[in-house]
Amino acid sequence: MDKRPIGVLDSGVGGLTVVRELMRQLPHEEVIYIGDSARAPYGPRPARQILEYTWQLVNFLLSKDVKMIVIACNTATAVALEEIKKEIDVPILGVILPGSRAAIKSTKTDKVGVIGTKMTIESDSYRKVINLKSPKIEVYSLACPRFVPLVESNEVNSSLAKKVIYESLQELTGKVDTLVLGCTHYPLLRPIIQNVMGTGVKLIDSGAETVSDISMLLDYFQINGIESETLNHKFYTTANVQSFKEIADTWLNQDVEVEHVDL
Amino acid sequence: MDKRPIGVLDSGVGGLTVVRELMRQLPHEEVIYIGDSARAPYGPRPARQILEYTWQLVNFLLSKDVKMIVIACNTATAVALEEIKKEIDVPILGVILPGSRAAIKSTKTDKVGVIGTKMTIESDSYRKVINLKSPKIEVYSLACPRFVPLVESNEVNSSLAKKVIYESLQELTGKVDTLVLGCTHYPLLRPIIQNVMGTGVKLIDSGAETVSDISMLLDYFQINGIESETLNHKFYTTANVQSFKEIADTWLNQDVEVEHVDL
Structure with a gap:
């Protein structure tokens, strides 16, 4: 049992599609999300830069004491997952x-x-x-x-x-x-x-398929969340809070807490 | 990529139900199986003894250089999985x-x-x-x-x-x-x-459900088998070879290689 949050990162708002499914299938898990909308899309950028940005997002999540990291971005998964996985101690998975x-x-x-x-x-x-x-x-x-x-x-x-x-x-x-x-x-x-x-x-x-893997790894590493805990999901964006919140509220069908962060 | 076999253990022949599904879903994986039919069933035995026997089976599989261990026995999973998982370096999972x-x-x-x-x-x-x-x-x-x-x-x-x-x-x-x-x-x-x-x-x-987890962990630890390798599945029993082989041949629908081993 581990009440620490699951960290989810994306180049922008796309990773919210993973979060919606995560909240549905794993209702005891708290989420910390960071979307790098200020620098989205990652797709056309050089690999070196995508790796650098992804590391920044991973380090931000690690500073929030997450128990697991989900790279909810295909581009970042393709470029950075293998390298980052070798370097960090918490389980990390991609899409x-x-x-x-x-x-x-x-x-x-x-x-x-x-x-x-x-x-x-x-x-x-x-x-x-x-x-x-x-x-x-x-x-x-x-x-x-x-x-x-x-x-x-x-x-x-x-x-x-x-x-x-x-x-x-x-x-x-x-x-x-x-x-x-x-x-x-x-x-x-x-x-x-x-x-x-x-x-x-x-x-x-x-993204939705990834939630089965998240669930399995929570079991494997015995770090499932705890039912009775109050969950304080937290969303961070590197760009405008209001634009992020509009999309997040609609997609997740709830009033989410969004904060701006500079990386 | 990792061509080492997956080790599967059971108190007897029951784990063959996992092996059949493993061979169907993961045809590139080689299997080493050990069934402790001489001491089956484990169910009525005291926990201390089940833990001791399971350790013997695990150590036997480790001596065969397996890349992963599947405790294909509910009794051994219930009693021994958590403790053994803390002590060994290869991924191990239960049913x-x-x-x-x-x-x-x-x-x-x-x-x-x-x-x-x-x-x-x-x-x-x-x-x-x-x-x-x-x-x-x-x-x-x-x-x-x-x-x-x-x-x-x-x-x-x-x-x-x-x-x-x-x-x-x-x-x-x-x-x-x-x-x-x-x-x-x-x-x-x-x-x-x-x-x-x-x-x-x-x-x-x-047992069949466990194969999804095996597949996911092969991906997670990047230890999938290699397509072109010839597979030499190997079965060991602590009891009579012929009785084991009869059940295994029928259940797996192939002529399997069975050897007796004393633990």
Whole structure:
């Protein structure tokens, strides 16, 4: 039993899709969240810089005495997880392995699409993991660099969003039966993505899948939260508090406490 | 990547139900199995002795250079997992947590039955874990000390088995919508148990559920097996090789290599 919070980091608001699922499945766990919206998106940045920023977020969470860290950002997972994991003492996990396992489980035609940021797609992490476990699966990867800015500016239902998503996904439609949302921002665009891909395509929310792994590691390391504790979830953003809070309140369906922090 | 085998231990042949599922879900993993049939069942033995025997099995597997250990025995998990986990360097896991999570996920009526050996039921491990995560679930626990001897003597389809199972489960029928097979021997009796409980009751095979955790930990510790390697699964028993081999060949549907070992 361990009443310390779980730390969740993201380049911006996308990691909230992991937090929503975490709160649903693990209601005894307190969350500390840090979103680096001031420097989002991470996708187009050089790897060296993504690693540096991710370390800053990890160190911020460690300073808050978290018991576990979730890199709720595919780009940061692809670039930084392995290196950071070697250096810190608390369990840390990312979103790519759980998403890959779910995709392998889902596909019937052995044709899986993966969409993500430029860096996530260039890292080829999903293809590598999926083909390591199941070499016969064809993985169609596609960078969608215009999606994260739509979410960070809270334009998830705009006609611009519909146009951008329709245009971006054209080369995947009809080719796959499973599509990995390889960026934690994308579940906020899910209805439009599902509409463009068609109802027959199974969308994999890597972030939500990650919560099963979080739950398992809480058991493995015997650090589950305690039922009776009052939970004080805390959200930090490197950018504007009000914009973050608008998205967080809506997505999490509660009044969340948000504070600005400079890194 | 790590081509060393996964070690699986059990008081006898019950852990083969975990191995079958492991081979299906993780076909690149080599298995070393040790079954202590000479001293089965562990259920009625004192805790001190179960701990001592489990240590012997663990040390045997460690001497074979395994990369992970699975305690595929509920009794040994209940008594020995926590203590042994503190002392050894390779990841080790048991069957109770995965079975408990699956039961919580399955029940609609919040009424869950757990059957196991005398020691597993007396340890109250399933109830503790289930209620820690979900306090509202009512757990009905029942020791079935006559089940393991049926399996170890390969009487899984006999009329004696039907009679024993029918009599034993009377006090659970109609009370639960989910029944945890809290002993890895019990899946070998599954058809009869399902028949007695009724088709509306979901049977949870703790051993099979454990394979998801094994898969997750292989990812977490980055010790997945390698596809191209030839696998030489190896089975050891402390009792008669021929009896073990008969059950193993049938259950695993292959010709397995079995060797006798004295501990």
